[in-house]
Amino acid sequence: MINFTTEQLNRYSRHILLQDVGVEGQVKLCRARVLVVGAGGLGSPAALYLAAAGVGTIGIVDNDQVDISNLQRQIVHGTKDIGRSKVESAAEAMRAINPDVEVRPLATMLCADNIMEIIKDYDFVLDGCDNFPTKFLVNDACVMAGIPFSHGGILRFDGQTMTVIPGESACYRCVFRQPPPPDSVPTCSQAGVLGAIAGMLGTIQTAEALKYITGSGRLLTDTLLSFDARNMDFRKVSLRRQEDCPVCGAHPTITELTDAEQTVCALK
Amino acid sequence: MEITVNGVVQSIAAAEPDLLSVLKSNKIEDPQMVAVQLNGQFIESSQYAETILSEGDVVEFLYFMGGGSR
Numbered sequence A: 001m002i003n004f005t006t007e008q009l010n011r012y013s014r015h016i017l018l019q020d021v022g023v024e025g026q027v028k029l030c031r032a033r034v035l036v037v038g039a040g041g042l043g044s045p046a047a048l049y050l051a052a053a054g055v056g057t058i059g060i061v062d063n064d065q066v067d068i069s070n071l072q073r074q075i076v077h078g079t080k081d082i083g084r085s086k087v088e089s090a091a092e093a094m095r096a097i098n099p100d101v102e103v104r105p106l107a108t109m110l111c112a113d114n115i116m117e118i119i120k121d122y123d124f125v126l127d128g129c130d131n132f133p134t135k136f137l138v139n140d141a142c143v144m145a146g147i148p149f150s151h152g153g154i155l156r157f158d159g160q161t162m163t164v165i166p167g168e169s170a171c172y173r174c175v176f177r178q179p180p181p182p183d184s185v186p187t188c189s190q191a192g193v194l195g196a197i198a199g200m201l202g203t204i205q206t207a208e209a210l211k212y213i214t215g216s217g218r219l220l221t222d223t224l225l226s227f228d229a230r231n232m233d234f235r236k237v238s239l240r241r242q243e244d245c246p247v248c249g250a251h252p253t254i255t256e257l258t259d260a261e262q263t264v265c266a267l268k
Numbered sequence B: 001m002e003i004t005v006n007g008v009v010q011s012i013a014a015a016e017p018d019l020l021s022v023l024k025s026n027k028i029e030d031p032q033m034v035a036v037q038l039n040g041q042f043i044e045s046s047q048y049a050e051t052i053l054s055e056g057d058v059v060e061f062l063y064f065m066g067g068g069s070r
């Protein structure tokens, strides 16, 4: 059992007051290890709230530098950080919020060769990356390693998320078999995104991570939650594991990781 | 006849509408942009044109959404 200091009891008092979290739940949070994929629109609120929540170890992986066009939504970075490594900038902000947490900035691009080695140290993965090859790679690697994760995607005024418990609930490939053809689906950098949408979805994903760690509530497993913020319509669509899923089905055809054609590692 | 598309009831004029035409009438020009569930079952994109809908069917278009970081 962790013996909280008076300062920690004060810091986490609003968690401790929650019946579903309590001291026990806070201990779990302080011992938990979460990996955030991408220090961008979704990763920003996730990194800040995970640090504020006292999650013991937080890895954050991104190979990009802060650009002025990021600041409209990537709230972990500031104007002074333009040109800096995103993970270093994020790590500084996270440590400033909560010096108790161990932040591991990983300035690299996830790819088939390194993802297993990176995710194995974590209890939960929060996917906030910006491209389909990486989303499928995160899904496949987490399913193979048995590590729960949250999928998230945003575009314009829309967001979608699902939580995957490998071996128990539907995975991303149970829904979307393979990445869409390049350029058939626009990205945020092509089609735009309302800044606060990133906050809305990133905090939903973070709440899922905190719920998973503390064992509270019901997760978005076997469920795709999507919203259209133009009218603030939220919808849940029920999913189930597919027998013939190429990665989590009865006879998987994807048994090792490969980088998709738009080679992930080569992406800028 | 009436079907439910993404939670909203729609009236369809055609007697035997196929899934592909319903996709098109819902402004989904490229069928590869979505995964489609019919009454809770996923339908392969190669089957859209051959899948005939009936009264009361529930269709869900699940959009690819890849944004997050940049």
Ligand SMILES: [Zn+2]
Pocket: A170, A171, A172, A173, A174, A175, A241, A242, A245, A246, A247, A248, A249
């Ligand atoms: Zn699956």
